[in-house]
Amino acid sequence: MKSLTNIVTAFAKGITHSRVSLIGAMIVTVIFPFLLGAIFYDLIWHIQNTYVAALIYMVLGPAFITGLVMVFLGLFFFKGQEEVRLFTMEYLRDYFTDPAKFSKLRKLVFFAVFLTGINLFIMGLLAYRGYHYMESNAFCGQFCHTVMSPEYTAYQNSPHSRVACVECHIGAGADWFVKSKITGAYQLLAVMLDTFPRPIPTPLHDLRPATETCAECHRPEKFHGNRLVVNDHFDEDEENTHRKNVLLMKIGSAGDRTTSPHGIHWHVSEDNLITYKASPDRTVIPEVTLHRPDGTKVIYRTPDADEVLAEIGADVVERTMDCIDCHNRPTHIYKKPGPALDRKMLEGVISQELPYIKRQAMEVIQRDYASHDEARNAIANELNTWYKKNYPDFIAANPGKLEQAIAGVQAAYLENVFPEMNITWGTYVDHIAHTEDFDFQNGCIRCHNDMHEAETGEFISMDCTICHEVLAQDEVRPQVLKDLGFY
Numbered sequence: 001m002k003s004l005t006n007i008v009t010a011f012a013k014g015i016t017h018s019r020v021s022l023i024g025a026m027i028v029t030v031i032f033p034f035l036l037g038a039i040f041y042d043l044i045w046h047i048q049n050t051y052v053a054a055l056i057y058m059v060l061g062p063a064f065i066t067g068l069v070m071v072f073l074g075l076f077f078f079k080g081q082e083e084v085r086l087f088t089m090e091y092l093r094d095y096f097t098d099p100a101k102f103s104k105l106r107k108l109v110f111f112a113v114f115l116t117g118i119n120l121f122i123m124g125l126l127a128y129r130g131y132h133y134m135e136s137n138a139f140c141g142q143f144c145h146t147v148m149s150p151e152y153t154a155y156q157n158s159p160h161s162r163v164a165c166v167e168c169h170i171g172a173g174a175d176w177f178v179k180s181k182i183t184g185a186y187q188l189l190a191v192m193l194d195t196f197p198r199p200i201p202t203p204l205h206d207l208r209p210a211t212e213t214c215a216e217c218h219r220p221e222k223f224h225g226n227r228l229v230v231n232d233h234f235d236e237d238e239e240n241t242h243r244k245n246v247l248l249m250k251i252g253s254a255g256d257r258t259t260s261p262h263g264i265h266w267h268v269s270e271d272n273l274i275t276y277k278a279s280p281d282r283t284v285i286p287e288v289t290l291h292r293p294d295g296t297k298v299i300y301r302t303p304d305a306d307e308v309l310a311e312i313g314a315d316v317v318e319r320t321m322d323c324i325d326c327h328n329r330p331t332h333i334y335k336k337p338g339p340a341l342d343r344k345m346l347e348g349v350i351s352q353e354l355p356y357i358k359r360q361a362m363e364v365i366q367r368d369y370a371s372h373d374e375a376r377n378a379i380a381n382e383l384n385t386w387y388k389k390n391y392p393d394f395i396a397a398n399p400g401k402l403e404q405a406i407a408g409v410q411a412a413y414l415e416n417v418f419p420e421m422n423i424t425w426g427t428y429v430d431h432i433a434h435t436e437d438f439d440f441q442n443g444c445i446r447c448h449n450d451m452h453e454a455e456t457g458e459f460i461s462m463d464c465t466i467c468h469e470v471l472a473q474d475e476v477r478p479q480v481l482k483d484l485g486f487y
Helices: 002-016 019-044 050-078 089-097 100-132 138-144 147-156 167-170 172-193 211-217 264-267 305-315 336-345 356-365 374-388 391-398 401-414 479-484
Strands: 227-232 243-251 273-278 287-291 295-302 317-320 468-475
Touching: 002 019, 002 050, 002 317, 019 050, 019 147, 019 305, 050 100, 050 138, 138 147, 138 167, 147 479, 167 211, 243 479, 336 356, 356 401, 374 391, 374 401, 468 479
Parallel strands: none
Antiparallel strands: 227 243, 243 468, 273 287, 273 317, 287 295
16 A cells, blocks of 8 residues: 555656646646546436537536646656656666556556546547537537527528438548548637628538438439429418418429339439539529430530530539438528518418518518517517507407517418528528529529520420319419318
C-alpha cells in the first residue's frame, strides 16, 4: 500500500512539475463529475433541450479529452526543471530489466491501467451518446435555430415527419457520413460568421442519389394502377364555398410484374432511361434524350435549344432523370397562400362558417412583414378589427370561433413564410405538379409542353391524360364522388 501511495504521490508530483499537465488535470477534475452525471442522466432519462446536450457533447466532452491529452503531454514532453523520473523511458527500461524492481513496476502498471480504463469508459459513453445526439432531429433542426427553422418547420408538417433527417441526408456508409460532417462543419462556421445565404438554396448537387434515399423505402416498380385524388379548396365568397377537384392519377408502374412500364412511373423505368440538359436549378430543360433498351435513342429539343444552352454555358447540368426530378420537395414542403389556408380550413382550425374568412385571410397573409412577431400581431389586429366592424352579431353569437380562426391563419403564415431568411410565398418551387397558368419552368410542363421535338417530328406530348383524368373540377358535390358513395 505504501508503494502504491508513493506511486500516486509521484504521479501527482509529476503533474505539478508541468504547467501543461497541471492545467489539464484541473480541467479534467472540474469537468469529470458533471460530464459523468450528465451522460448517465441522458442515458436513462434523455436530455430534451438541444442546447444543454450541445454543451455536454460539443463543449464539455472535447474539453475533457483535451485535459487528458494535456496531462499526458505535460508528463512526457513538457516537464519542468525537476525531471519526473518515474515517467521516463529510462526509468521503465531499468525496471523491466531488473527482476527485483519489476514487482514495484506492476503496481504502477495497475494504476495506469485503472486510470486508463476509467477514461476509456467515459470517452466510450461520450462518443456513443455524442454520436446519437449529432444524428438526432433536434440537432439537425434546432441547434442553428434561425437558419434551420424554415426547413425544420416544413419537415414537421410533411409526410416524412417520422423519418429521421439522417436517413435521407446521410444514410448508411462512411463516405456520406464523412462528407456530411465536413459540410456540417463548414455550415456551422458560416452560421458563426453570419455568412450563410438567405434563403438557403436547395442543395441540388449535394444530396445523396435518389436510389440511395427514396428507393430505401419506396419502389416505383411496385406502384401499380391508378389512384383517386380529391383536392379540396375554398372560394373567397361569403360562404367560403367548399369545392373539389377529383383526379384519377395514372400512377402506373416502372415495369415490375406488369406487361410494360406505363403511367407516371414510366419515367423511372430501367427500360426507359431518360437524360436531359438543363439550367443549374433544373427549371429550364431545352434537351431531353430517351435511351431505349435496344440501344437506340431519341433526342427531343426545343426550337431555341442551342441558344439556351449557349446562354447557360458551362453551368449546363447533364442529368439522368430520377425520383427527385418530380418529387423535388418530398419533405421540406412550403405551401402557397391558398392551399395553406385550405388545409387549415379542412382541418377545422379555421371555421368555414366565418363569412369571408378565406378572402380576408388571403389578403392579410400576403402582405410583407419584417418578422413573425409583426405578422402575428398584424394578422390578429386586422382580422379582429374587420369582423367586429362588419359582423359583430356573428362574433357575439359564436364566441371563440374568430380567435381560433386567427390562430389558424397565423399558423398558415408562420409555417410557410420566414422573413428572417427571405423565404416568402413561392420562394421554393415544387415540381410534383404544375401551376394553373402552365408555367413552363414548373413541374411536368418543363418537358411536356409540345415544344420538345425529335428529328422524326415526334413531340413530347402535352396531353394531360397521359398522367391523369379530370373527373370533376371546381364542383361543390361532384357526381363521381356520389356514385362512389362519398355522400
